Amino acid sequence: GESVGLHLPTLSVQEGDNSIINCAYSNSASDYFIWYKQESGKGPQFIIDIRSNMDKRQGQRVTVLLNKTVKHLSLQIAATQPGDSAVYFCAENLKGSARQLTFGSGTQLTVLP
Amino acid sequence: DAMVIQNPRYQVTQFGKPVTLSCSQTLNHNVMYWYQQKSSQAPKLLFHYYDKDFNNEADTPDNFQSRRPNTSFCFLDIRSPGLGDAAMYLCATSRDPDPYEQYFGPGTRLTVT
Numbered sequence: 001g002e003s004v005g006l007h008l009p010t011l012s013v014q015e016g017d018n019s020i021i022n023c024a025y026s027n028s029a030s031d032y033f034i035w036y037k038q039e040s041g042k043g044p045q046f047i048i049d050i051r052s053n054m055d056k057r058q059g060q061r062v063t064v065l066l067n068k069t070v071k072h073l074s075l076q077i078a079a080t081q082p083g084d085s086a087v088y089f090c091a092e093n094l095k096g097s098a099r100q101l102t103f104g105s106g107t108q109l110t111v112l113p
Numbered sequence: 114d115a116m117v118i119q120n121p122r123y124q125v126t127q128f129g130k131p132v133t134l135s136c137s138q139t140l141n142h143n144v145m146y147w148y149q150q151k152s153s154q155a156p157k158l159l160f161h162y163y164d165k166d167f168n169n170e171a172d173t174p175d176n177f178q179s180r181r182p183n184t185s186f187c188f189l190d191i192r193s194p195g196l197g198d199a200a201m202y203l204c205a206t207s208r209d210p211d212p213y214e215q216y217f218g219p220g221t222r223l224t225v226t
Contacts, residue, residue, distance in 0.1 A: 032213055043117075043203050043217035044156065089155055093213045099144050099163060101215060103155035 012110045019077040021107045023090035026071060032093040034101065035064060035075045039086045047075070047088075077109075085111045116140050117218035119204050125224045126194050134189040134221045136204030145187040146215060147179060148203040156203055162187060163209060191223075199225045 031052040036044035063076040091101040126132040148156035178190040205215040
């Protein structure tokens with residue numbers, strides 16, 4: 001079946017560096033994507049979203065890039081801080097399957113001092 | 114201020130003993146979801162309510178049931194918990210229609226002994 005997947009299960013970065021977390025999706029019918037951050041023992045927290053009619057969206061210290069040609073989504077975190085250490089999930093919504101998100105497998109981001 | 118509240122945060126039950134997890138929300142969202150999340154895995158949707166309309170995922174075991182007595186509350190009932198049901202259970206809400214962003218609660222960690 002079609003799924004949302006992540007290229008790297010773990011990512012370690014130095015504090016202050018930029019982080020890039022990647023996500024591959026295979027369903028071209030997906031039209032909405034979200035990045036969630038999940039800290040240990042907590043529920044997922046919304047970071048940023050993007051619709052399929054966009055290729056870039058920026059938030060505070062975060063940028064999401066969408067490449068529909070290769071079905072690739074990335075989350076860029078600028079000046080990574082220790083508080084950014086968490087598992088990051090991408091999730092997609094299939095056009096026509098309102099109200100449902102399919103989550104990818106997650107990437108563990110560790111920020112090194 | 115908490116928007117999606119889950120109680121209890123930690124629940125221990127015995128093998129085969131029914132257990133109920135609760136979720137409440139202050140967002141007045143019309144959609145409520147229950148997810149199961151096992152260690153190092155993505156959240157897996159069990160079912161969701163759109164208002165009073167119950168939508169079960171095809172692969173959700175019959176052992177899992179849900180009730181939504183009003184807009185604010187939703188319950189997850191596990192009729193006969195097995196060891197494999199030990200997991201984090203996440204409740205989420207969203208406002209339908211669009212956008213599809215889901216707001217998650219902190220989760221209930223279920224242990225089955």
